[in-house]
Amino acid sequence: MAREQDRIFQGTLDLLVLKTLSRNGAMHGFAIVRFIQQISKDALRVEEGSLYPALHRLELEGWLAAEWGHAETGHRAKYYKLTARGKKQLEAEESRWLRMVEAIGLVLAT
Numbered sequence: 001m002a003r004e005q006d007r008i009f010q011g012t013l014d015l016l017v018l019k020t021l022s023r024n025g026a027m028h029g030f031a032i033v034r035f036i037q038q039i040s041k042d043a044l045r046v047e048e049g050s051l052y053p054a055l056h057r058l059e060l061e062g063w064l065a066a067e068w069g070h071a072e073t074g075h076r077a078k079y080y081k082l083t084a085r086g087k088k089q090l091e092a093e094e095s096r097w098l099r100m101v102e103a104i105g106l107v108l109a110t
Helices: 013-024 029-039 048-061 084-108
Strands: 064-070 076-082
Touching: 013 029, 013 048, 013 076, 013 084, 029 048, 029 076, 048 064, 048 076, 048 084, 076 084
Parallel strands: none
Antiparallel strands: 064 076
């Protein structure tokens, strides 16, 4: 179970996944988890039980496309990549997130 400080804020997992795939191209689930954890210096930990339902949902939304391939270990893995619709969604999610951070900053500054 994730410690309280390691939990991803509700609603940010989609943004993190879309941004990760935007930066790195096609990736399998474990690589996405590892990248988010590494780039955040272990501050963010995505549980597999949250990631795979999110990937499936994002694929159903048309924001991700997936195909089977082989991971570095040689095991079969599903690789996800951002679609054109996913790029548009990423822009919207980033904009929404930045507005929220600014608003929270204003409240904290009072």
